[in-house]
Amino acid sequence: MYKYKKLIASLIMIIGLLNTGAVLADTYKGHAEKFDATQQDQSELFTGQVEILDEKDVIKMTVSQVIDGSFSLEGDEFFAEVVSDVSGDSGVILPKGTLAHGVIKEQSEARRLGRNGYVSLDFDYLVTPDGREIPIEGKMSTKMHPVIEAGKIVATDVGYTAAGGAIGGLLALNLFGVEAAVASQGYTVMGGAAVGGTIGLGMSLWRKGKDVLISPGDEIRVKINTKVPLPVYKDTALKQHEVNYPGLTIKITNIVHEKDPFGEANTITLSLSITNMTNLTLSGMDLALVNDYNNIFHPSIFGDTNLMFKQIKPGDRLAGRISFSVDNINRSFWLTFCDRRTKKTLSKISIDNAYKNVSDKVKKKNDKLRKKPNYYKERDPFEV
Numbered sequence: 560m561y562k563y564k565k566l567i568a569s570l571i572m573i574i575g576l577l578n579t580g581a582v583l584a585d586t587y588k589g590h591a592e593k594f595d596a597t598q599q600d601q602s603e604l605f606t607g608q609v610e611i612l613d614e615k616d617v618i619k620m621t622v623s624q625v626i627d628g629s630f631s632l633e634g635d636e637f638f639a640e641v642v643s644d645v646s647g648d649s650g651v652i653l654p655k656g657t658l659a660h661g662v663i664k665e666q667s668e669a670r671r672l673g674r675n676g677y678v679s680l681d682f683d684y685l686v687t688p689d690g691r692e693i694p695i696e697g698k699m700s701t702k703m704h705p706v707i708e709a710g711k712i713v714a715t716d717v718g719y720t721a722a723g724g725a726i727g728g729l730l731a732l733n734l735f736g737v738e739a740a741v742a743s744q745g746y747t748v749m750g751g752a753a754v755g756g757t758i759g760l761g762m763s764l765w766r767k768g769k770d771v772l773i774s775p776g777d778e779i780r781v782k783i784n785t786k787v788p789l790p791v792y793k794d795t796a797l798k799q800h801e802v803n804y805p806g807l808t809i810k811i812t813n814i815v816h817e818k819d820p821f822g823e824a825n826t827i828t829l830s831l832s833i834t835n836m837t838n839l840t841l842s843g844m845d846l847a848l849v850n851d852y853n854n855i856f857h858p859s860i861f862g863d864t865n866l867m868f869k870q871i872k873p874g875d876r877l878a879g880r881i882s883f884s885v886d887n888i889n890r891s892f893w894l895t896f897c898d899r900r901t902k903k904t905l906s907k908i909s910i911d912n913a914y915k916n917v918s919d920k921v922k923k924k925n926d927k928l929r930k931k932p933n934y935y936k937e938r939d940p941f942e943v
Contacts, residue, residue: 610647
């Protein structure tokens, strides 16, 4: 009986080894197939040309979290995101949405004598939307040149001293009267001005500068310090996915970035051409923008309301403009059209896809609107 059990156990072991060999063979085969698929993906993404990202290039990015010069520490890591395509002579080499890994290299809080705080950021690698990790050397700093900063401090301090002198003179005039000023040949006013000037000078010496605050949505410009060869993307590889509804044609003919009535650059105004050959009656209020975080933004009453309150009946063809106030104008957005009755999304049109066809003149105006922001927190001049 023992011999039979031993024979059966040996047979089971041999069968197990044979199955293991088969599994290993299948695994090796699968690995080879995966490699071929990767090669195919590369050919679908890139043209085969190579461009150089070098020292003259500046990449526009926005940070993913708040960087505060008074709280952030040297060595803190963060991520930033490329906000517009970086192109070479042959096409795009770094698409919008590429992530950059960064570290706070230096930081300083605001100090007395009106000296502002600053942060210096280092970037060491990029992660593209297709998963490639690219080593780089990039830098960005809010630190002013010492001569420029000293000049600004002196100009501000003179302002404080002059204001103090004027206030002191007025106080002396109100306190002692015009007669006293005449009798003393103006010495009372001059004395008041001297006292006021001293107070103003004391304020200028005591006041602190401003602390740095870089928030998500603020555009930073990162200088590249090395030459990096990068493949050129095909136009088809960078197109965002869209959803179309049979009979409903929506074409985005222009995209303009604007400021709201409060001066914030947070409004996207779209010029649209809409043809409705469905059996549905739609409305401009059924339009919305959805960003890549799935946040929804409805039409804004502070922008162009041309299409907002219009009905779009079956057979209608119309064109007009509509505005949306968004949280971060640099994100990726899709224009959606919903059926109000079913709450179903009928179509989803990529703003990024349409933006490639916008004129260079409009793009330049949009870029000017997104100029470098003020990175400093406002501080009360009397704050200790």
